[in-house]
Amino acid sequence: MDLSLSPHAIAMTAKEFQEMAKDMVLGLARNPMLKKPIDGLTAPIWAWGQRNAIYPLHFGVACCALEMAAASACRWDAERLGMIYRSSPRQSDVLLVNGWISQKLRPSLRRLYEQMPEPKWVVAMGECAISGGPWYDAYNVIQGLDTFIPVDIYIPGCPPRPEAMIDGFMKLNRKITAEQKGTFLD
Amino acid sequence: MTETSTRMNEEQIAEAINSKFTQGITSIEIAPRRIFLTISKDIILPLCTKMKDELGFEHVSSVCGVDTKTAFQTVYHISSYQNKVVAEIVVENISYDQPEVESITPLWGGANWHERETYDMFGIRFLNHPKMERLLLADDFMFFPMRKDYVVGRRVP
Amino acid sequence: MTEMWVNMGPQHPMTHGLWNLRVKIDGEIITDATPVIGYLHRGWEKMVEARDFKQIIPLADRLCYGSSLTWSHLYVRTIEELMDVDVPERAQWIRVITLEMQRISSHLMWLAAVGTDLGSYTIFLYCMRERELFLDLMTNLTGARMTYNYVRIGGVRNDLPPNFERDTLRVLKLFEERMKEYEALCDRTTSFRVRMEDVGMLTPADAMNLGVTGPNMRGSKIDFDIRRDDPYETYDQVDFEVCVEDTCDSFARYRVRMREMEVSCDIIRQALKKLRDGPVRVKAPNNAPSGSAFFHVEDPRGEGLMYAIGDGTNQPYRLKVRSPIFVSVSATPVMLIGEKMADVPAIMGSIDMCLGETDR
Structure with a gap:
């Protein structure tokens, strides 16, 4: 995850900002250290949505x-x-x-x-x-x-x-x- | 339940058929509102033409095949709305080696799928049928399932 | 414009059941149509050759699940013809009552399906509500909701439960009041009429030649009903009207079914009045004699015919089923060609498809 560009976010174009945000989120989600706790937190929410619809x-x-x-x-x-x-x-x-x-x-x-x-x-x-x-x-x-x-x-x-x-x-x-x-x- | 005087009854119809066809009819029986005919396969088309054109049979109820273990039969149930009579025609002795019989689809369109189904189940080919292909089973089915030599389940021989 | 083939099915909201309608369209206009069936084929006729006569009754129920009692009745009636069994009169009257109830619930199921096809979910809900009433009566009588296994060779399984007559009359009274709601929802609604009128024309000559039977045929101006013209059970002692419409389109077929439901209510009332005490079942032989027999009845969908051959054992040598919808489907290209693609659900809905009996 590249956070070095974050201070310059205010000077970015919309497209650049989108790409940066996307990379950031995906990087977080795919990080094996973080993925498991995030899934542990969100899986009950998905299951709740799935079972009620x-x-x-x-x-x-x-x-x-x-x-x-x-x-x-x-x-x-x-x-x-x-x-x-x-x-x-x-x-x-x-x-x-x-x-x-x-x-x-x-x-x-x-x-x-x-x-x-x-x-x-x-x-x-x-x-x-x-x-x-x-x-x-x-x-x-x-x-x-x-x-x-x-x-x-x-x-x-x-x-x-x-x-x-x-x-x-x-x-x-x-x-x-x-x-x-x-x-x-x- | 009003039956008009123009209605032909079973005896008159049987008489008309019997006088027209001197050969080919094995037996004729009548019951109230029913006629049972057994014929050979040569006269099926002329007989049906006469029944449709002169005797007022408008509707084919069903066409089916029977495997008698020595030969095939095809059985037709043809009914008349104006005379309120159902005729059962059994065509006998269709040989195993050449299972072919004249189609009645050119006369009654209602026989179309019945004849296709009979081909599908027994392999009896109807000559002059517009589309003699399998109907219920898939095209690549390997056998004709209603023949008696194809055994399913626990049928007592 | 280029023509193309469109597959509607096997999984399509228009198909009630499982079949495939291949239509060739030129823009919006249908130029050719080919129904493809066989997705529910299970070899019924071959299977029953390995079953006892009594074991076939529940299987005959599963031929057409929308009107299962008519099919087990047709099967039983054919075998009675083959074995030469006489049924007691009370059993015949009970059969008439149950057959007409089955006809009403089958027509209600049809109207519910057509309602969803034409975009009116209210019709679906209303029809299913009234259908439950008739199913409750049948559950009270037979113990099952849909596949009853009630008719027996030589009569029916059990006599009427207590208070059956009272409950039936109540349900009929309620149902006839609610029929007015259906007419307000269908006949007097523009959206329903515009979609049903003047589509799917079937001329009387075509209907006769292509073997279309039942309500579809009576919508085409042909006055024929097996209940009246070749009476079975005690239909000859009942006074009823045969509903015929003369506009030959989808709306006529709809009207025939609606009027038939009213006539069925009337028949049930007359039958309940004429019901006398007596036995409901006689003993039937196990083995059928050598020989053949056929029988045909007025199914809710048309003419059902069975042809049985016995060979002296307790199993049929051959049992052929003539399904009304099997033939009506083969006649649908005549109704479809020249119509718009969007009218296909309205036309095919008015046929009242039931694929279980079609494919067997």
């Missing part, structure tokens, strides 16, 4: 998609817990897979997962996404989402009730709080 991807696959819709409607109102469905994978944090995965869907689903920005979580909802469910001997169904995507939360049921789905997301909240994935400027 879980944006799942609006991706209805099968039966459980109707329960997903019911959970966001008036009786359960999942929006009060920060679950707002986003239509683009670039804007969402959680991939909610609610149905069986066929051979034809698998590459698209993998691509959707990779399009989502970090930090991201995956929730497998319903028996089909967990293990193939009633389609255990079908020739075209992948036997479980976790065979090709890491899964954080499993919500069993065929289909699970909306309460179960909300409970699963509360479990995910606790997981986000415990994991503290967020780091400062990284």
Whole structure:
């Protein structure tokens, strides 16, 4: 970190000042001596933000998609817990897979997962996404989402009730709080 | 529940079909609002043309294939809105070596995807179909899953 | 201007379910369209060849999750036709009541989806609110919210719970009052009508030839309803109107469904009046005889048909499902070509897609 120019900050152009400030902050953040305490201080803040604004991807696959819709409607109102469905994978944090995965869907689903920005979580909802469910001997169904995507939360049921789905997301909240994935400027 | 006097009933339709086609029809049975036909594959297109043009069958409910372990069958369910009759046509003895049958898509557009699905599942080719490609499965699928020689699960033989 | 292909799907807010609509656009005008399906294909017809007849009932529920009871009923009815089982009259009336409730909740789910497509979240919330009432009635009767597993070969699983009739009449009264709110929100709102009227034209000749059935067909001026014209269960003892609209556009299909919900309320009331005491289930054989049978019913989405072949064992030799939406989707290019790109959600929404039954 070069602090020698700091006294001359008043004589800098705007662009020079921006660059200097940026270098200074980045240098601070990447300094191994400082990074750990800064992360220790800020990670709970990131986790708080992440868990209170879980944006799942609006991706209805099968039966459980109707329960997903019911959970966001008036009786359960999942929006009060920060679950707002986003239509683009670039804007969402959680991939909610609610149905069986066929051979034809698998590459698209993998691509959707990779399009989502970090930090991201995956929730497998319903028996089909967990293990193939009633389609255990079908020739075209992948036997479980976790065979090709890491899964954080499993919500069993065929289909699970909306309460179960909300409970699963509360479990995910606790997981986000415990994991503290967020780091400062990284 | 008013049925107009112009409605042809099942006997009249069966009679009209039977008098037109002297060869190729193996059996005709009738039940209330139902006609069951078993035919050979040569007359499927002339029969369907007659049914559409003269007997008032406007709608193809379904087309499907059956694997009888010795040969293929295709089964058509064709219904008539004005006569309120459903006809079931079974085309028998489509050989394994050359599974081909005339398409009825030029007559009824509703048969289009049904025939594609039958090709997808059984490998029965429909001649003169506008787009004979796989529909439900991926293009690079290696086999025809609904054939009986492709075994899934615990089917008792 | 250069033409280009645009993929709408498999993940797209317009698709209710999982499918892909490839449209070729010239500026804003659609010049060609190809629906791509199969993303939910799981080999249902092959799988059920390895199941007992009784084990297939819950699987038939999962064919179309929006109206699961109609599909398990269709399956059971086909097998009854194959095994030649007669169902007691009380069970038939209970089936009529539950089928019509299922029709209402399916249409409400459809209206909720169309509401979000057309940018009115209020319609979604209102419809889901009323749908919960019907789901509660069904939960009271069957024990499940969506996939009921209620219809049995030879009848239904259990009799009506106490006070079912009272609760149903209350819900119907409330629902019919709230239908007026929907009409205020949809029919009398310019934004809804402008987006739905005069788009997605489907002429009667096209509708018949392309095999479109159900409300989509009745929106195109064709007066046909399997409940009336080929009656099953006790629909021949019920007096009801078949809703037909003659403008052939998306709005006509919407109107048909709205009127059908009112008619369904009426049918439920008549059925509750005609309900008499009696058994609800008879014993059915385990094995089906050799032979074949088919049956078709008026699903909320169109004509559902199943064709079963038995071979003397307790498993079906072949079971074919004819899904109404499978055919309606193949007819969508006719409705889409010539329309604007922005009208695609309004047109595809009015079809009432359900991909579980389409791909099977």
